[in-house]
Amino acid sequence: MSVAAEPSSPLRERQATVRIAVVGNPNTGKSTLFNALAGMNARVGNYPGVTVEKKIGYARWGDLRVELVDLPGTYSLSPRSKDELIAVEALLGMLPGEGDIDLAMCVADAGNFERNLFLFSQILDTGKPAILILNMADSAEAAGIRIDGKALEGAIGAPVVFTSANTGRGLDDLRQAVERALTQKRPAAPSALPRPIVEETERLHDSHSRSKLADANTSETPYYLFERAILDEGGETERFLFARLSAGFEEDLRAARSRLQQGGFDLGSIEAQSRYAWAQKVTAQVVAREERPEKRLTDRVDRALTHWLIGPLVFLVTMFIVFQTIFSWASPLIGFFETLQGLAGEFVGGFLPPGALQSLIVDGIIGGVGSVVVFLPQIALLFLFIAILEDSGYMPRAAYMMDRLMAAVGLSGKSFLPLMSSFACAVPGVMATRTIDSYRDRMLTILVAPLMSCSARLPVYILFVEAFVPDRRFLEVDLFGASWTLIGLQGIVMFAMVWLGAVVAVPVAAILRWTIFRGHSSPFVMELPEYRLPSWRVVLGRVYEQCQAFIVRAGTLIFATTIVIWALGYFPSDRTELLALEQRIEDLSGEIEEVSPAQGESTDGASPDEEAPAAEPASPELEGRLAELAALEAEANHLRGELLEESFLGRIGHVIEPVVRPLGWDWRIGVATIASFPAREVVIGTLGTIFSLGGDVDENDTSLRAELDRAERDDGRKLVTLPVALSIMVFFALCAQCGSTLMVVYRETGSWRWPAFCFTYMTALAYVGALLTYQIGSRLLG
C-alpha cells in the first residue's frame, strides 16, 4: 500500500483512527460482539443505492480511536448480487467517501468453526490483516470442546481470540490482539487455493490492476477481485470488472479460465474443495472434542417444536400471545403518550395566546409528533418479541414451518414474520425484512407489507362499523347471566376489513412476481441455529436500536408533512372572528373556574354538560355561564368548519370532489382523506374538524358518529350510508396512507422509486376497491 496515493491524509492522522471491518457467518453472535465493543455508540444507515445496512460503531481503546464497520452476516465473500458486492467493496476499502479498512475481524462460533474457516480463508486472500474471533467460547467449553489457541494461530497465520460477547469475556484480549495485528507485520499467509489459480490471479492483477476505462479517478483494483473474477463465472465481480477495466481484461480472463480448465480444475467447485480441505486440516490439528450430548438436545426440542401437529399449534399460540400482548400491553402505554400529548398541548395553549403560533405548535407540531410517538410502545413491544424469538433460535423454525405456505404465493418462509408484524405496524414489519437474503423476496415482502391491516386502521374501522353497520346478531348465547354474541354483522365486517389487505396481497405478490420481479422462485437455504436462552443485552439493545431509528427517521417526515397539512388547513382564511370567539371562551372558562374551583378540569371541549350540574346543585349563575360556554363552543366549532372550507385544503377538496364522487364521497370526506395521507388515523381528527366539532375527537366520541350520521349532501340526501361507509373503509384498508411506512420503504430500499411505486399501486387499488364497493354496494343495498 503506498501512502503517496493519498496525499490529502497525513499518515499520523490516519493511524490515529483504525478502521476495522467486522465480518462473520450468521448465528455467530457477531452483532452481540459489535454492540459489546461499540456500545450504543453506533450509526446505522444504508449504502447508497442498495439494501445493505451500513452500521458503524465508534470506540476508544487507550489512545487508539477505533471505527468498527459491521458488514452483514454472510457465509462467503463471493458476490452474486449488487448487495453482496457492496459488502466486499466495503471490506476492500473501495467505496468512495469511506476510508480504507486496516483490519478484518472474522467472528466465528467457537463450538463449530470449521465452516467459518471457509469465510476466514477468503478474508486471508484479501490481503487485509485479520483476526479470528472464536465467539461463544463459554458454551463451547461447556460442551466439552477444547481448542488449542496457539496451535490455531500458527495454522492460520493470524491472531486468535476467545470471546463470549454476551458476558463480555475476552474483550480485553481482543483489543490487545488488534494492536498486535496492526503493529506486527506477519508474512501473508499462503492462499488455500491451488498454486495455478493463484498464479493466474497474479498475472491478471499485474496486467490489469491499473488499467481503467475513461474514469481516471478509480483507484487500483485489488487482487481479491481478480481472484473472484476467475472463480465466479457469471458472478457480480465479473460484471463489475468488465465495466471498470479496459476491454483487454475480458479476453485475458477467458484465457486464464480456459487454461485452468484444461489443467483439470473445475472452477465451480475447486474453491469450496480447497478451502474446506484446509479448514478440515486446521480443525483436525487444534480441536479435541468430547461427545456432545446437547447437540441432540436441539434435535429433541425441534422434534416437538416442528412436529407436524404440535409445531403449528405452538406457533399459532405463540403468535396469538404476541399479538394479544402487543394490543393489550401497548394500550396503557399508548394512553400514557396520548395523555402526555394532551398535557403538552394544554400547557402550550396555556401561555400562548390563541392564534397561528398556538395552532401551529398545538395542532401542527404536538399533534404531528404525537401521532408518531404514539406508535412507539407497539414498535418496542413487537421488536422485543421478535428479538426474543430470534435470539432463542425459534424464528428460523417458524420460517421453516411456514415456508410451504408462503411458497404458494411466490415468497419464502422468511417473509412470514415481517408480514405478520405488519399487522401491528408496517414500519417494524418492513424493517424486519432485513433477515430475508434474497433481493427479490425482500422487495416483494416490503411492497406488500403495507397492505396488512395495521393497528392505525382500527380506529377508522371502529368509527364506521359502529356507526353505520347494522348491529345484527346471528348467534346469541346466554351465559353467566349475560348475552354473548357469537356472530354479529359488525364483527364480520370488522374481520373482513382486517383481512382484506392480506387477501389482496396474494394476487398483488403474484402479479409482481410475474412482472417486475420475474425469474425462478428463490431458493430456501437457511441455517437453523442451536436453541439457546436469549441474552438480555442483545434483546434490549435491538429494541433500543429500532426505536431510535424509528423516531429519528420516520419522525422527521411525519413531522414535516403534518405541518404542511396544518398550514393548508389553516391558511389563508380570515380568522379574526374565530380568535375573538376563542378569547371569549377562554375568559368565560376562567370565570367559571373561579366560581367553582372544584370543577376546574371541566373547561375543555364539549364536556361541561355531563360534568357540571349533575353532582351538586349549581347556582343559576354558573348554569347560565355553562350554557353560554357551550353555545360559544358550538359556534366556534361551526366557524372552524367554515374556515376549513375556505382554506387551501377546503379548496383542494372542492377541486377533487369530481374524483371522489364516484366513491360516494363528498368534498368533506375527500379532504379528510387527503389530510390523512401522512398518517391514516389523522382522518378522525380531520373529520371532526370538518363536521364542526373541532380537531379533538376520538373514535369513541359518539357526537362525531351522530354528526356523520346527520350529515347531508347538497341535495339533502343522507351523506354516509352503509355503501359509503364500506367504501371509505375499503379505501383505508388498501391505501398507503402512512408517511412513516413510505419513509421506511425508502430507507430499506435506498431509492425513492419503491415508496413511489408502493404509494401509487396502493392508492390505485384503494380507489378501484372503494369504487367497486360503492357502485356494487349502492345497487345491492339501495
Add this chain to the structure above:
Amino acid sequence: MDKPLPLTLDALPRDASARIAEVQGNDAVSRRLREMGLLAGQSVRRSGTAPLGDPAIYFVRGFRLALRRAEARRVLIDQSSVEPAVD
C-alpha cells in the same frame, strides 16, 4: 456390474445419514450449498421434515440446514453409504 442409481438428498429418510457424492449444477444455489460445506464425501443426516412435507432439515458439518426439496435434489448421495436411523 451396474452402477447404483444415483439417489438425491431429498430421498433420505428421517434420521438416516449418507455421504454426499456430488452437488450438481454451477448456479448460485449450487455454489451456495458448496460454500456451506456440502461437498463430495461429506456425511449428512436428515433430522426432520416440516409440517407440510417441505422443506426438510439436514445436519451437516455440525449445523442444521433447512432445504426445500427442489434444492435437496441437486445433492446426489452415495447409495452404498446410506445408514438408517440409529436411535
